[in-house]
Amino acid sequence: MLKDKIAIITGSTSGIGLGIARVLASKGADIVLNGFGDCSEIKEIRASIERHHSVRVIHDGADISKPAAVRRLIAATVEKLGRVDILVNNAGIQFTSPVETFPVEKWDAILALNLSAAFHGIAAAVPPMKEQGWGRIINIASAHGLVGSTHKAAYVAAKHGVVGLTKVVGLETAGSGVTVNAICPGWVRTPLVEKQISDIAARKQISQQDAAAELLGEKQPSQTFVTPEQLGETVAFLCSSAGDQITGATLAIDGGWTAQ
Numbered sequence: 001m002l003k004d005k006i007a008i009i010t011g012s013t014s015g016i017g018l019g020i021a022r023v024l025a026s027k028g029a030d031i032v033l034n035g036f037g038d039c040s041e042i043k044e045i046r047a048s049i050e051r052h053h054s055v056r057v058i059h060d061g062a063d064i065s066k067p068a069a070v071r072r073l074i075a076a077t078v079e080k081l082g083r084v085d086i087l088v089n090n091a092g093i094q095f096t097s098p099v100e101t102f103p104v105e106k107w108d109a110i111l112a113l114n115l116s117a118a119f120h121g122i123a124a125a126v127p128p129m130k131e132q133g134w135g136r137i138i139n140i141a142s143a144h145g146l147v148g149s150t151h152k153a154a155y156v157a158a159k160h161g162v163v164g165l166t167k168v169v170g171l172e173t174a175g176s177g178v179t180v181n182a183i184c185p186g187w188v189r190t191p192l193v194e195k196q197i198s199d200i201a202a203r204k205q206i207s208q209q210d211a212a213a214e215l216l217g218e219k220q221p222s223q224t225f226v227t228p229e230q231l232g233e234t235v236a237f238l239c240s241s242a243g244d245q246i247t248g249a250t251l252a253i254d255g256g257w258t259a260q
Ligand code: NAD
Pocket: 010, 011, 012, 013, 014, 015, 016, 017, 034, 035, 036, 037, 062, 063, 064, 065, 090, 091, 092, 093, 113, 114, 140, 141, 142, 143, 184, 185, 186, 187, 188, 189, 190, 191, 192, 193
């Protein structure tokens, strides 16, 4: 389905981004991985995706919290692979604190990576996508792009920003063959959430398993984690012809979290 398409997935050396990369590769897309990590592990991830799916996979370790670096990531992809068809703005970080003690540098870092990187990536990717008359931009927002929670001022502000950005660029590209959508996952068990589970376990002196159940119990009616594969399949659906008229939209994949 995605043979000869080139997909950039930011933050794809781990968690949700890696799950999305694997699913898009399974549909035939060539993949640009981005993100940090151990060199040999990244090499192994690349090789295993290439082996399993017979697609080209490259890794670009750009620190996309830097505006010039994210724009360069798009330009370098066009230079190396000839085009960019799919951009998944996924990289993100979390930090929790009450607003009055929220460290300014954490606020700046979260806004830079979770919101501004998507802006810069989109600004650089829209012109070549418009020119070729086809493109898919998928922003990984969050249930926290639709509702708030305590102690997550920067994250919730950034993710609401991503939802707003999605609507504006969806309007600006309407009719051009480019679509822009946001996916809002509930809890997915990745390193980003594992830390929050460990914090609950330590604070309440309970097991990791009980802490995970508590995390789900508080927000996610299905009581079940969303998986990176389910999110990857949703991205693939948006890249299919069924997605041609879906733009500026926000899809909650959250076990009922935001239906409450
Ligand atoms: P993760 O920590 O497993 O992965 C984050 C990825 O981003 C890694 O590949 C990391 O190397 C990369 N990264 C971090 N800083 C970077 C930078 N400066 N430049 C380039 N890459 C960088 O996290 P995850 O849970 O897979 O989260 C992925 C996205 O999904 C984030 O935007 C997150 O907000 C969102 N999300 C996660 C959940 C969840 O429950 N895990 C829920 C909703 C939304």
